Amino acid sequence: MELQKRLDYGFNGYQVPATPRATRSARKRVPFKKRVEEKRISAFDLLATVAGKLLLDKESTPVSSNTSSAEDQSKVEKNTVKEERRDGNQSSKLETCDQYSNDREFIVSQLVSQTNDLRSCNFRKSPSLKNDTHFGLTSVVTTSDCSERSGVLKLMNGKIKNEMGSLPCKVETGPFLCGASGGRIKLEFENKGPIHEELDRTDKLSFREVADTCPVEDPVVVDGKPPLLVSSDSSGKTHSYGFNNHLGSFPGKRDDLKVVSRDDDEKSSGCTYLGPIKKPFRPTPLIGDRRIRKTMTSKYLKVAPRLNDVTLSNSDENLKSAYCDRSAYKRIRSERNYPFKKRKFLHYSSVSNSDGGISSEGISDSPEQSINGNASGVYPKMRGVTGESPSLADQRKSFHSRDSHVKFRIKSFRVPELFIEIPESATIGSLKRTVMEAVTAILGGGLRIGVLLQGKKVRDDNKTLLQTGISRDNQMDALGFSLEPNPSQTFPSHCPGGSPLKFPCDTPLPLASLQEEAEFLLETTFFFMSLHGFEIRSLYPATPGLVTRVTRDPSHEPHMHNLCHFVESDHDSAPSPTDMSLDKSTTDSKALVAVPAMSVEALDVVPAHRKSKRSEVVQRRIRRPFSVAEVEALVQAVEKLGTGRWRDVKLRAFDNAKHRTYVDLKDKWKTLVHTARISPQQRRGEPVPQGLLDRVLTAHAYWSQQQAKQQLKQQQQPESCLLLYNSTVRASSRSDGGEKNFG
DNA sequence: CTTAGGG
DNA sequence: CCCTAAG
Numbered sequence: 001m002e003l004q005k006r007l008d009y010g011f012n013g014y015q016v017p018a019t020p021r022a023t024r025s026a027r028k029r030v031p032f033k034k035r036v037e038e039k040r041i042s043a044f045d046l047l048a049t050v051a052g053k054l055l056l057d058k059e060s061t062p063v064s065s066n067t068s069s070a071e072d073q074s075k076v077e078k079n080t081v082k083e084e085r086r087d088g089n090q091s092s093k094l095e096t097c098d099q100y101s102n103d104r105e106f107i108v109s110q111l112v113s114q115t116n117d118l119r120s121c122n123f124r125k126s127p128s129l130k131n132d133t134h135f136g137l138t139s140v141v142t143t144s145d146c147s148e149r150s151g152v153l154k155l156m157n158g159k160i161k162n163e164m165g166s167l168p169c170k171v172e173t174g175p176f177l178c179g180a181s182g183g184r185i186k187l188e189f190e191n192k193g194p195i196h197e198e199l200d201r202t203d204k205l206s207f208r209e210v211a212d213t214c215p216v217e218d219p220v221v222v223d224g225k226p227p228l229l230v231s232s233d234s235s236g237k238t239h240s241y242g243f244n245n246h247l248g249s250f251p252g253k254r255d256d257l258k259v260v261s262r263d264d265d266e267k268s269s270g271c272t273y274l275g276p277i278k279k280p281f282r283p284t285p286l287i288g289d290r291r292i293r294k295t296m297t298s299k300y301l302k303v304a305p306r307l308n309d310v311t312l313s314n315s316d317e318n319l320k321s322a323y324c325d326r327s328a329y330k331r332i333r334s335e336r337n338y339p340f341k342k343r344k345f346l347h348y349s350s351v352s353n354s355d356g357g358i359s360s361e362g363i364s365d366s367p368e369q370s371i372n373g374n375a376s377g378v379y380p381k382m383r384g385v386t387g388e389s390p391s392l393a394d395q396r397k398s399f400h401s402r403d404s405h406v407k408f409r410i411k412s413f414r415v416p417e418l419f420i421e422i423p424e425s426a427t428i429g430s431l432k433r434t435v436m437e438a439v440t441a442i443l444g445g446g447l448r449i450g451v452l453l454q455g456k457k458v459r460d461d462n463k464t465l466l467q468t469g470i471s472r473d474n475q476m477d478a479l480g481f482s483l484e485p486n487p488s489q490t491f492p493s494h495c496p497g498g499s500p501l502k503f504p505c506d507t508p509l510p511l512a513s514l515q516e517e518a519e520f521l522l523e524t525t526f527f528f529m530s531l532h533g534f535e536i537r538s539l540y541p542a543t544p545g546l547v548t549r550v551t552r553d554p555s556h557e558p559h560m561h562n563l564c565h566f567v568e569s570d571h572d573s574a575p576s577p578t579d580m581s582l583d584k585s586t587t588d589s590k591a592l593v594a595v596p597a598m599s600v601e602a603l604d605v606v607p608a609h610r611k612s613k614r615s616e617v618v619q620r621r622i623r624r625p626f627s628v629a630e631v632e633a634l635v636q637a638v639e640k641l642g643t644g645r646w647r648d649v650k651l652r653a654f655d656n657a658k659h660r661t662y663v664d665l666k667d668k669w670k671t672l673v674h675t676a677r678i679s680p681q682q683r684r685g686e687p688v689p690q691g692l693l694d695r696v697l698t699a700h701a702y703w704s705q706q707q708a709k710q711q712l713k714q715q716q717q718p719e720s721c722l723l724l725y726n727s728t729v730r731a732s733s734r735s736d737g738g739e740k741n742f743g
Numbered sequence: 744c745t746t747a748g749g750g
Numbered sequence: 751c752c753c754t755a756a757g
Contacts, residue, residue, distance in 0.1 A: 620751060647745060662745075667751065670748085 406465050410481060425658060429619070452480035624659060626668050631688050634665055634672070635695050642703040643669060672696045 420434050451458040451470075458468060470479055626634070637653035646662035646669075654660040675683055676693035 623751070644746070646747095661751095663747095664751070666745095666747075 404466065406470060427622075433618075449481055455480075621659070625685055628686065628688060628692070630654075630657070630660070631668070631672065631692055634668060635692055635699065638669060638703070639695065639699040642706065643700065644703070644707060669696075669700075673700050676700075 420431075420438060422431055422434055426434075453468060453470060633653040634649065637649040641648050641652065646666040649665050650660065650662040654665060672688070672693070673696055675688060676697045680690075
């Protein structure tokens with residue numbers, strides 16, 4: 001047999017399209033690699049910055065001036081990414097962070113699979129599935145050895161757990177403080193190991209909160225179940241005030257979501273957010289691409305504000321805003337089809353409405369505010385000493401008496417809930433990327449920190465912690481932090497029809513750089529993730545400093561592998577992502593689109609001018625050489641239909657081959673012709689029977705001739721056309737129906 | 744969306 | 751297999 005030569009254009013792999021058409025159109029054309037160049041690392045800086053902000057070290061001398069005077073430096077020691085899935089009615093974590101030794105937790109996201117999505121992967125169906133995304137940052141004060149951190153990505157039972165390794169970076173947070181500015185804020189993040197200075201302090205307490213749990217005092221907690229777990233540091237040496245911040249899950253309106261119907265267990269968990277979304281993450285509107293324009297119909301991840309969440313709050317404003325959001329959302333959806341492909345960018349949804357959408361004034365006092373923040377989990381709560389042991393309390397007291405420093409420890413921020421819709425046939429790589437994108441969108445919009453005290457937003461940045469009362473024990477429980485969209489990123493001008501939406505503009509806190517940082521945050525994060533579970537590292541240019549620090553944890557591979565196998569099994573035996581782990585191709589974004597719930601307005605509002613297209617991680621489809629059988633089918637179809645009707649060929653012979661588009665078939669034919677013309681020795685790949693190749697040449701010659709005649713026909717006068725036509729019919733013994741039959 | 748072609 | 755211009 002002769003070897004078939006394969007034309008190799010140098011691509012390493014492709015992703016398998018879930019749906020040929022949609023997939024194809026959804027595919028990104030811009031190499032992710034090109035876009036993810038410059039500021040990868042800065043993303044982590046942002047992370048560190050955010051975390052750093054929350055790690056406050058108040059000094060005895062209050063500064064009346066602006067917070068800008070404060071100098072912050074932080075080193076990020078560790079970052080852990082986790083994705084957790086909650087079980088339907090039980091707001092229990094399916095999987096708790098097994099490594100709390102890691103001070104820094106980055107809980108990324110949860111996946112919601114829809115009815116028809118990834119069933120084979122054991123994903124729960126949307127209705128019963130509740131997903132929460134957590135984005136947590138924790139300062140490092142642990143004695144555990146963090147020098148070597150390995151990122152881990154686990155995907156099991158619809159749950160992706162990723163633990164990131166070290167994220168080394170130093171961040172200087174200038175002007176902005178976390179709400180209370182009077183004091184000087186010192187940010188300290190250690191890259192390696194524990195911060196020794198703090199280890200010895202006995203006046204610190206560390207608290208850990210279960211990811212899904214909500215603050216006890218949280219108004220939203222309907223069941224009254226205390227979600228918060230308080231734990232002292234196991235090391236016994238490190239004591240600090242720790243708290244978890246939760247960005248409430250983004251409320252998505254069920255009606256609007258085709259994807260997932262959510263359960264109400266969130267209420268019990270008290271982590272739902274109802275505020276309007278103000279800040280959209282800038283979408284990547286590649287509006288210019290006509291192809292993508294139409295494609296966005298069904299495949300995408302949606303995150304929408306939940307109406308029912310709104311009901312939790314009493315405030316008319318909230319309801320109103322929610323309503324507005326909803327209508328806005330509808331409007332958007334109806335009027336706009338966002339290109340599926342382009343929807344790489346999830347819109348950043350704002351966690352708090354306090355800044356803008358709602359009247360800025362009444363918010364702080366309104367009951368719903370607290371409800372929102374607490375219940376929705378939007379506002380991270382600083383865990384108080386609830387249930388703290390006497391000794392601990394004493395320690396803390398002594399601490400306070402000793403000096404006026406207040407230590408904050410933020411265990412994590414919760415990322416808003418994500419909804420992801422992905423075709424059953426989607427690859428694991430697609431799933432990964434989808435999650436990635438969703439998280440990226442949320443985190444990439446630029447963040448700022450909001451401080452909540454007793455459910456009220458502390459707007460005066462110049463107040464000292466002391467003045468605010470944050471330093472008092474009784475206030476600690478009521479202290480919360482929120483991640484909020486950066487106001488500066490909103491672009492009112494982009495609002496459709498002079499959008500009714502208002503954007504926060506009260507706080508100039510965010511640094512321009514912060515936004516930038518935010519954009520790269522996830523990107524960078526995923527860089528690390530890619531080293532582990534996501535296997536997308538090839539997409540990112542190596543970042544020596546970072547890369548070297550992260551080690552791959554093989555133990556996590558199995559999960560991914562299994563899933564991959566599952567998904568891939570539907571198709572031909574394409575190499576599973578695992579197999580191609582080192583390859584560039586891993587993710588398939590075609591059928592996947594992520595749409596942040598809060599981003600409804602964001603879509604309208606957000607400009608896409610951002611240079612960052614980092615989320616466009618779309619990779620090539622996985623390469624799937626044609627089998628002899630396929631070639632046979634192709635040849636047969638082409639013999640019948642000719643070389644100019646690839647769509648028909650597709651329909652005729654590859655209708656059920658989802659991964660073969662007509663373009664693919666056309667390309668294959670091209671290569672077949674080429675193969676047939678070259679010597680057998682030059683051919684590569686699976687040998688194609690010579691007989692088949694002969695037919696290829698024959699058919700190609702025939703149809704080429706036909707094509708030429710066609711053109712001649714058109715150029716010449718009608719008469720000659722008829723003549724030509726007649727002669728052609730005779731010569732080629734056409735079959736009826738205009739299809740050619742080759743013996 | 745399809746074709747046709749270059750990469 | 752990707753990307754795009756054209757229709």
